[in-house]
Amino acid sequence: MTDTPKRLGAPFLGYGVGLRRPHWDGVFEAADRVDFLEILSENFMDAGGEPSVVLDRAAEAFPLVLHGTALSIGSVTPLDTDYLDALDRLVERTRPLWFSDHLCFSSAFGVEYHDLLPVPFTREALDHVVDRVRQVQARQPNIPFLLENPSYYVEYGANEMSEAEFLVELVTRADCGLLLDVNNVYVNSVNHGYDARAFIDALPAERVVQLHMAGHDDLGDVIIDTHGAPVIPPVLDLFRHTVERIGPVSTLLEWDNALPPLETLLAQNDAVRAAGVEVHGPYPRPEPRGQR
Amino acid sequence: MTLEQLQRLMHDVVKQGVEVDAGAAALGVDPARLRIYRNFTRTHVRTALELNLPMTRHLLSEAPLGETLWESLYEDYLRACPPRSWELNAAAEAFPAFLEAQLDAGRDGVTHFAVCLAAFEWAQFETLRHPATVPAEVDATTLNPTLTLLQQAYPVVPYAARWSRGERDLSPPAPADSIALLFRHPTRHHCRFYAASDVLLFAMKVAHDGLSAQQAAAASGQPLEAVEAALTEAQRTGLILRP
Ligand SMILES: [Fe+2]
Numbered sequence: 001m002t003d004t005p006k007r008l009g010a011p012f013l014g015y016g017v018g019l020r021r022p023h024w025d026g027v028f029e030a031a032d033r034v035d036f037l038e039i040l041s042e043n044f045m046d047a048g049g050e051p052s053v054v055l056d057r058a059a060e061a062f063p064l065v066l067h068g069t070a071l072s073i074g075s076v077t078p079l080d081t082d083y084l085d086a087l088d089r090l091v092e093r094t095r096p097l098w099f100s101d102h103l104c105f106s107s108a109f110g111v112e113y114h115d116l117l118p119v120p121f122t123r124e125a126l127d128h129v130v131d132r133v134r135q136v137q138a139r140q141p142n143i144p145f146l147l148e149n150p151s152y153y154v155e156y157g158a159n160e161m162s163e164a165e166f167l168v169e170l171v172t173r174a175d176c177g178l179l180l181d182v183n184n185v186y187v188n189s190v191n192h193g194y195d196a197r198a199f200i201d202a203l204p205a206e207r208v209v210q211l212h213m214a215g216h217d218d219l220g221d222v223i224i225d226t227h228g229a230p231v232i233p234p235v236l237d238l239f240r241h242t243v244e245r246i247g248p249v250s251t252l253l254e255w256d257n258a259l260p261p262l263e264t265l266l267a268q269n270d271a272v273r274a275a276g277v278e279v280h281g282p283y284p285r286p287e288p289r290g291q292r
Numbered sequence: 293m294t295l296e297q298l299q300r301l302m303h304d305v306v307k308q309g310v311e312v313d314a315g316a317a318a319l320g321v322d323p324a325r326l327r328i329y330r331n332f333t334r335t336h337v338r339t340a341l342e343l344n345l346p347m348t349r350h351l352l353s354e355a356p357l358g359e360t361l362w363e364s365l366y367e368d369y370l371r372a373c374p375p376r377s378w379e380l381n382a383a384a385e386a387f388p389a390f391l392e393a394q395l396d397a398g399r400d401g402v403t404h405f406a407v408c409l410a411a412f413e414w415a416q417f418e419t420l421r422h423p424a425t426v427p428a429e430v431d432a433t434t435l436n437p438t439l440t441l442l443q444q445a446y447p448v449v450p451y452a453a454r455w456s457r458g459e460r461d462l463s464p465p466a467p468a469d470s471i472a473l474l475f476r477h478p479t480r481h482h483c484r485f486y487a488a489s490d491v492l493l494f495a496m497k498v499a500h501d502g503l504s505a506q507q508a509a510a511a512s513g514q515p516l517e518a519v520e521a522a523l524t525e526a527q528r529t530g531l532i533l534r535p
Contacts, residue, residue, distance in 0.1 A: 042378055048423040048438070050481035070378035076296045083378050108299050112375040114336040114383065117302050117329060124295045153328045157320020158293045191325075222325065 007209045008144045008177045010098055013063050013250040014283060015273040017265055020255070024054050026262040028061055033266045035285060038252045039094065041068040045086040059094045065210065065250075066090065067179075071101035073132050073147065074119035075108045084139060091140055098209055100146035100179045103129065103170070118152035121159040121166040126173075133174035146177035146209050151184040151216075151225035155192055163188065164202040177209035180249075182242055186235045187216050187223045196238055205246035213239060213272050214254040228257030230268055236275050248280040293319075306333045307374060337370055340383035344417050347455050348387075348410040351464070357401040365394065365402075381417060388414050405446045405464040412448040412472060412485075415440050419474045419483045426478040427533065433523065434533045435499040438476040441488070448472055449487040477530045484530055495526030499533075 014035030019027065027034060037058050044055050058064060070083060091099060104116035119125045137145050149167060171178050180203065189196035213236075215229030231239075231253070243249065253269045277283070293301075298319065305315035306329050316323035342349055353362045373386035388410040394402045424437035442448075447470040454462055471488035473496075486492060498508040498519070505523060509516040526532045 042380070045379075046423060047421050048425065049420055049476050051421075052425070053481065076299050080378070105299060105302075107378070109303050110374075110376065111303065111307065112378055112383075113306055113329075113333045114375060114380050115306075115329060115332045117299075117306075120295065120298055122295065128295060153325040154319065154321035156298065158298060222328070224328070 007206055007249070008098075010144050010177070010209045010250070012248045012283065013065075013097065014285060015269050015276065016062075016065075016250070016252045017269055018067075018252065018254055018256070019054070019058055020259055022259050023262045023265065024050075028057065030262065030266055031061060033269060034062065036063040036065065036097075036250065036252075038065050038067050038254075039096070041066045041087060041090055041099070042070050045090050055094065064094050064096045065252075066094065066096045066099035067148075067252075068099070068101040069116065070106050070112065070114075071136070072105050072107045073101060073136070074103065074125065074129050075105035076128070077108045077110070079132060079135055080107070084136070088139055091143060096143065098144040098146055098177060099140070100148055100177075100210065102148045102150045103167070104150050104152075116150045116152075118150065118154060118156070120156040121161045121163055123160060126166060126169060129170055130174045133170075133176050137174075137176065144177045144209060146179040147171065147174075148179035148181050148212065149184050149188075150181070151187045151191075153191060153222065162194075164199050168202060168204060171207045172204065176207075178203060178207045179210045179212060180208045180242065181212035181214070181254075182239045183212065183214040183216060183231065183235050183254075184225060186238055187225050190223050197241055200238070200242050201245060203246075208242075208246055208249055211239070211242065211249045211251040212254050213251060226257050227254045231272065236272070239272065240275055240279050243276055243279040248276065248283060251276060302329070306330050308371070334370060336380065337375060337383045338366060340375075340381050341366065341369070341387060344381055344384040345387060345410055345413045347452065348391075348406060348413055350460065351406050351409060352401070355401045355403075355406075361401040365391070368394075384417075385414060403464065404467070408444045408446045408448050409451070411444070412442060412452060412474075415442050415472075415474050416452075416483045416485070419476055420481075422476060426476060428478075430533045430535055432502055432535065433499045433504070435496060436475040436478065436531055436533060439496075439531065440474045442472040442474065444470055444472065446470065447487060449485055452485060473531060475531060478533060486529060486531070491522045491525055492529070492531055495522050495532050498523060499526075 016036035016038060017034055018038045044051050102116050104118060106113055106116055185196050185199055213231050214227045215231050217224045217226045251272060253272055255265055301315055301318055304310035305312060305326060312327045313323050316326045349362060353359050355361055369390050373390050375383040391402060391410050392407045395404060395407050419438055419440055422438040426436060426438060445467050447465050447468050449472050451462060451465055472485055473488050474483060474485045477484050505519050509519045527534050
C-alpha cells in the first residue's frame with residue numbers, strides 16, 4: 001500500500017460506520033467488517049442507562065472518534081459552556097482519536113435549530129470561526145479537533161470568497177483538521193454549480209484527517225443531503241479521486257435516516273473499502289482497543 | 293451585512309418571524325432553497341414530539357377536533373417554546389407545561405387527562421436517560437436510583453400499559469388521584485412503570501430506611517413472610533435491589 005501519512009498525528013484507521021441504536025447489538029458481532037466507530041456526541045453526552053453501557057462497550061471494542069452537530073462554531077452567540085463541559089466529559093471518558101463538528105451555526109440567540117445553517121464566506125466570519133476553534137482546542141489540547149464541510153443550500157449574497165478559499169484559510173489559521181465529507185462536496189457542487197474535483201484539489205492534504213461518505217436524495221432541482229440512501233457511483237468516483245490525491249484517510253460511512261439492516265450498512269462499508277483499496281492497496285487493520 | 297445581521301435574518305426566517313421571500317431578498321438567496329431550512333427546523337420539533345409523546349399525540353388526534361387540533365397545537369408550540377437544548381429530544385420537554393397552559397386557557401379539545409399523559413410520557417423519557425447508575429450488586433436493600441414518583445389526577449399507568457401492548461382503541465380513564473412509579477430496569481435498561489400499590493410503597497419505605505426484612509417485620513407488625521413476599525415482588529419489578 002502507498003504510505004499512510006499521519007495527519008495532524010492521527011493514524012489511518014481504515015473504514016468505519018456510525019454507531020446507531022438499531023445496530024447497537026449487531027455491530028459488536030461485525031467487528032471484522034468495521035475498522036472504527038463514530039459516535040454522535042449529543043446522543044451520548046451525560047446519558048445514563050443503555051447509551052452509557054453501549055458507549056463503554058464501544059470504547060472497549062473499537063477505535064472511536066466523536067462527531068457533533070450542536071457546537072455551533074459559527075454562531076455569533078458565545079460558545080455554550082454547559083455544552084462544552086458535557087463534551088469534555090465525553091472526550092475524557094472515551095479518549096477518542098479525534099473529535100469533530102461542522103462549519104455552521106446550529107443555534108443562535110438562545111434557540112437551537114437542530115440543523116446546520118451555513119456561515120457566510122466572509123472575512124468577518126472567518127476571523128470569528130478561527131477564534132472559536134481556538135477556544136475549543138484550548139480545552140482539549142491533546143486531541144485533534146476537525147471541522148466538516150457541511151452541505152448547504154443557500155449561497156449568501158454577502159459571500160466574499162469561495163467555499164474552498166474559506167476552508168483552506170480556516171483550517172490553516174486555526175491549525176485544526178478537516179473532516180472532508182465527499183458526499184457534501186458532490187451535493188454542493190451540483191447545487192451550486194462548481195467543479196467537485198477542483199474543490200478537493202484545493203484543500204491542504206495533510207489536514208484532511210477523516211472522510212465522510214453518505215447517500216443523498218436528488219429532488220431534481222436540488223439535492224438534499226439526507227444520509228438515508230446508498231452512496232451513488234459519482235460519489236464513489238469522487239472518493240477514489242480524493243484518495244488518489246491525498247492518500248488513505250480514515251473513512252466513515254454515514255447513514256442516519258431510514259436506517260437499513262446492519263448487513264446493508266456493512267455491505268456499503270465493504271464497497272467503500274474496496275474502492276479505497278483499489279487506489280491505495282491493502283492496509284493493516286487497526287489493532288483492537290487496549291492493544292494500541 | 294454583518295455576521296450578526298445575517299444570522300439574525302436566518303434566525304427570523306426559520307423561527308417564522310420573517311416571510312421566506314422577504315428574508316431571501318435581504319440575504320440575496322433563492323427563496324425555495326431558504327425554505328428548506330425553515331422546513332427542516334420545523335420537522336425536527338415535530339419529530340421530537342411524535343417520537344417522545346406518541347400517546348399524547350394519538351389522544352389529541354382522536355379528540356373531537358382530530359388532526360386539526362394536533363396541528364394547531366404544534367404550530368403554537370413551535371412559536372411559544374423554541375428548542376433551548378442541544379439534545380434533540382428535549383425539543384419536546386416543554387410540551388406538557390405548554391399543554392397545561394392551553395388547558396388553563398380553556399382551549400377546545402385539550403383535556404386534563406391529555407396533560408397528565410404528556411407529563412407521564414416525558415417522565416418516561418427522562419427515566420431512560422436518568423444519569424444515575426443502577427448498581428449491579430448491593431450490600432443492603434436499596435431503592436432503584438432512577439425512580440421517579442409522579443402524582444397525577446388520572447390513573448395513567450393502566451392506560452400506558454394497554455398502549456404498550458399495542459392497543460389503540462383506548463378511552464381516557466375516569467379521574468382518580470394516583471401515583472405512578474417510573475424507573476429504569478437494572479439490567480434491561482428500559483423504562484418500567486407501575487401504579488403505586490401498598491406492597492410497592494411498603495417495599496420502597498423499607499429500602500429507603502435501609503431495614504432488613506426482620507427489622508421491617510418488627511417495625512410494621514407484619515409477619516416476616518408477608519414482608520419477604522412484598523420485598524420479593526418489588527425486587528422482581530426492579531423497583532428495589534437486594535443483596
Ligand atoms: Fe458528514
